[in-house]
Amino acid sequence: MEISSITSHPFDDQKPGTSGLRKKVKVFQGPNYLENFVQSIFDTQADLKGGVMALGGDGRFYNRQAIQIIIRLAAANGVARVIVGQGGILSTPAASCVIRKYKTNGGIILSASHNPGGPDEDFGIKFNTANGGPAPEGVTEAIFERTKTISEYRIVEATDIDLDQLGIQQLGDTSIEVIDPVADYAELMKQLFDFERIHQLFNSGLFQMRFDAMHAVTGPYAKRIIEGILGAEPGTVINGEPKEDFGGGHPDPNLAHAKEIVKLTSGINAIDFAAASDGDGDRNMILGRNFFVTPSDSLAVMAANAHLIKGYKSGISGVARSMPTSQAADRVADALGLECYETPTGWKFFGNLLDARKITLCGEESFGTGSDHVREKDGLWAVLFWLNLLAVRQESVEQIVRDHWRKFGRNFYTRYDYEAVDKAAAEGLMEHLRSRLSALPGSQFGNYTVDYADDFAYTDPVDGSISKNQGIRIGFSGGSRIVYRLSGTGTVGATLRVYLEAYEPDPDKHTLETAKVMQPLVQIATELAEIEARTGRSEPTVIT
Ligand code: G1P
Ligand code: ZN
Numbered sequence: 287m288e289i290s291s292i293t294s295h296p297f298d299d300q301k302p303g304t305s306g307l308r309k310k311v312k313v314f315q316g317p318n319y320l321e322n323f324v325q326s327i328f329d330t331q332a333d334l335k336g337g338v339m340a341l342g343g344d345g346r347f348y349n350r351q352a353i354q355i356i357i358r359l360a361a362a363n364g365v366a367r368v369i370v371g372q373g374g375i376l377s378t379p380a381a382s383c384v385i386r387k388y389k390t391n392g393g394i395i396l397s398a399s400h401n402p403g404g405p406d407e408d409f410g411i412k413f414n415t416a417n418g419g420p421a422p423e424g425v426t427e428a429i430f431e432r433t434k435t436i437s438e439y440r441i442v443e444a445t446d447i448d449l450d451q452l453g454i455q456q457l458g459d460t461s462i463e464v465i466d467p468v469a470d471y472a473e474l475m476k477q478l479f480d481f482e483r484i485h486q487l488f489n490s491g492l493f494q495m496r497f498d499a500m501h502a503v504t505g506p507y508a509k510r511i512i513e514g515i516l517g518a519e520p521g522t523v524i525n526g527e528p529k530e531d532f533g534g535g536h537p538d539p540n541l542a543h544a545k546e547i548v549k550l551t552s553g554i555n556a557i558d559f560a561a562a563s564d565g566d567g568d569r570n571m572i573l574g575r576n577f578f579v580t581p582s583d584s585l586a587v588m589a590a591n592a593h594l595i596k597g598y599k600s601g602i603s604g605v606a607r608s609m610p611t612s613q614a615a616d617r618v619a620d621a622l623g624l625e626c627y628e629t630p631t632g633w634k635f636f637g638n639l640l641d642a643r644k645i646t647l648c649g650e651e652s653f654g655t656g657s658d659h660v661r662e663k664d665g666l667w668a669v670l671f672w673l674n675l676l677a678v679r680q681e682s683v684e685q686i687v688r689d690h691w692r693k694f695g696r697n698f699y700t701r702y703d704y705e706a707v708d709k710a711a712a713e714g715l716m717e718h719l720r721s722r723l724s725a726l727p728g729s730q731f732g733n734y735t736v737d738y739a740d741d742f743a744y745t746d747p748v749d750g751s752i753s754k755n756q757g758i759r760i761g762f763s764g765g766s767r768i769v770y771r772l773s774g775t776g777t778v779g780a781t782l783r784v785y786l787e788a789y790e791p792d793p794d795k796h797t798l799e800t801a802k803v804m805q806p807l808v809q810i811a812t813e814l815a816e817i818e819a820r821t822g823r824s825e826p827t828v829i830t
Pocket of ligand 2: 378398399400564565566567568569
């Protein structure tokens with residue numbers, strides 16, 4: 287097998303963000319762009335030489351071509367075995383499962399998550415380490431440093447691997463093993479959840495559900511598991527055919543983008559349960575009959591009920607949530623006498639806590655929930671968790687959540703996103719807020735008194751690493767909060783996220799409308815940050 291060394295020049299924009307390197311497809315298609323980044327992974331991850339790596343993606347436009355290029359780079363860099371999902375497909379949680387199950391030396395996942403796909407849309411790549419989780423900052427930094435000095439990459443000249451053919455194909459000394467992308471993941475779900483009970487729920491004739499795969503990667507997973515193994519009626523999985531452009535949609539499971547299931551769960555003919563997952567299958571949205579479960583509440587409910595679920599029946603060791611996620615989970619942890627860790631945004635920060643068994647469950651307000659079963663957030667897992675819980679408790683989604691609020695109080699929650707704003711303006715806004723922080727404690731805004739105001743920094747309790755500038759927190763006495771941060775996943779300009787949380791212990795007020803409860807905080811948040819004056823936006827792009 288001929289190995290070529292191709293001369294290349296560094297790009298200065300290959301710094302991985304919150305979840306890998308994301309750019310427009312056209313950027314990745316440009317000469318040497320993908321090759322440089324992948325070679326930088328091989329140059330810095332010595333274990334891959336002579337080792338095993340997993341490879342797969344969410345099936346978006348350019349997925350197949352990128353997989354072929356990466357396989358040829360892997361062969362040239364001496365990887366002994368590449369385990370690749372059939373058709374180049376692996377959902378992000380399934381990739382994590384495969385890395386762990388086959389004890390690979392890590393893996394490469396191709397995805398831009400919930401960002402739109404297609405020739406003019408987004409593409410992404412990230413490296414996951416041997417624990418199955420997104421590479422920690424030390425590793426992404428090393429890869430980035432390498433991209434700045436790289437001068438050549440190594441690639442074999444070969445015809446394409448048949449990605450649709452299961453089994454082993456040889457590329458020189460490298461074995462390319464094409465595996466069923468669903469089987470290992472389905473097996474893991476079977477161990478965690480009471481499939482018989484969920485099957486009975488489906489068979490009862492009293493329960494109607496839909497799962498919206500949003501034409502993204504979870505289609506085949508949900509069809510096989512929910513309709514196939516668990517026996518839900520055909521048609522339960524909607525938009526189940528994966529498409530390279532996600533059918534032109536925005537594969538983000540939230541109230542703004544997963545409109546179809548919002549409609550199905552609304553009104554007098556509403557079905558009992560609906561859920562959706564994103565482009566690469568790691569996010570989830572949970573809906574009951576006329577009822578939306580905020581991701582922050584979902585995590586808290588899971589923590590409080592984990593002992594009812596097969597895979598967690600001996601209890602959980604602790605919980606973690608990303609900083610902007612509501613503090614609902616903290617209250618459950620408190621009641622259970624467990625630790626609740628507050629981490630920076632991004633799943634990579636949960637890895638050490640999970641590996642050290644300090645936590646069993648973790649989640650983010652951005653529709654991500656997961657557990658120690660893999661090292662990624664997991665959309666379908668969250669759906670199966672809820673289904674198992676509904677089957678055990680024999681109550682509706684709404685009853686379960688309202689009961690939860692009665693016990694723990696309710697954390698009303700809203701996020702405002704200002705997308706594609708001018709980068710300098712967004713950075714100026716954050717800088718201005720930072721300059722005001724020290725003067726804020728004790729100040730009064732309407733009924734709210736500032737308790738603390740800081741720029742969140744995190745010290746990893748396992749390896750002691752420190753991550754600074756992770757978002758601005760303004761906490762009010764009584765437990766309400768405003769959080770500001772700039773997105774690390776966007777590909778155009780800057781996205782300002784404003785997270786608002788209002789704590790309400792009084793059960794009589796739990797039926798109030800979220801928008802109404804949040805109104806005073808919205809006003810404080812927009813005025814304090816001078817959002818309109820600095821960004822020219824009087825309204826956010828998306829409210830979730
Ligand atoms: C967003 C979410 C974050 C999540 C990440 C990857 O990142 O806010 O919670 O981990 O996507 O799915 P952001 O764009 O805010 O940096
Ligand atoms: Zn995702």
